[in-house]
Amino acid sequence: MDIVLIILGMILVLWGADLLTDGSTTLARRMNIPQMVIGLTVVAMGTSMPEFFVSLMSAIKGNSDIAVGNVIGSNTFNTLMIVGVAAMVAPITISKHTVRKDMPFAVGASAMLAAMGHDNEITRMEAGILFIAFLAFMSYTLRLAKTGKSAMGEEEEAKDLNPWLATFHVVLGLACLIAGSNWFIDGATSVARSLGVSNAVIGLTVVACGTSLPELATTVVAARKGLSAIAIGNVIGSNIFNILMILGITGLVLPMDLQGITDIDQAIMLASMLLLWGFSYTKYTVARWEGALLISVFVGYIAWLVMNI
Secondary structure, three states: OHHHHHHHHHHHHHHHHHHHHHHHHHHHHHOOOOHHHHHHHHHHHHHHHHHHHHHHHHHHOOOHHHHHHHHHHHHHHHHHHHHHHHHHHOOEEOOHHHHHHHHHHHHHHHHHHHHHHHHOEEOHHHHHHHHHHHHHHHHHHHHHHHHOOOOOOOOOOOOOOOHHHHHHHHHHHHHHHHHHHHHHHHHHHHHHHHHOOOHHHHHHHHHHHHHOHHHHHHHHHHHHOOOHHHHHHHHHHHHHHHHHHHHHHHHHHOOEEOOOOOHHHHHHHHHHHHHHHHHHOOOOEEOHHHHHHHHHHHHHHHHHHHHOO
């Protein structure tokens, strides 16, 4: 039953995120919000909704290790595995704006989390700092989008729904996210305890990879269409949202204890972002061999986690 709960929970979470993104995108368009702004905010936040609800519900249920492990693991998976897969399918060309503006912000967010988590706790004050940084990033991004200075590439057309149907999609999507994340957390926690695996390791692996499926799916589709450069913007944006928005809000609701999250886990997350940033400076491209190296680092990290269970 625990495995069934995990599978059904993940299906509900992914379906809910899809419904919420489609519905909110349509409503934003009906309100004459520019498509660039929609892509930078609504769609990017939509793909981070699984991480948000799983982390929030985990913290509320007293599983802070799963909440933070989910974010750290998701960001590591996004940077190493997702970008690695995209680069293996087709070399990624990255805009100068992304390399010079967005990536430094993502590196800074990772460094902030590593520094705050060093004492195995994220207080409400620290969570407030993360959320203020998120609001500053959103303000900066929206200003760039409105002035047309942010070059994120062409976006795929999202579904254009009837306004009432779009509203229903938003409500149903939120309900699926809440119910699915509850089932997923209950199942994963029960399996972890029965196998003697810590909540932190489950959060860093199973939960993190599961909640990153929307980003992975988007990346694979974009790479197959020769639009892999679009995907990296989504990955960078999701990494920033995961740390600043998700942990900011979750930590404000309930301070988090990180006894199961090690300095190594946080260092790998930060190092992966620095590695991607370094690769991006080479002709503003992530080559296939660089993608293979990113994947190899991720496989090595997971192997280390498994060996140390």
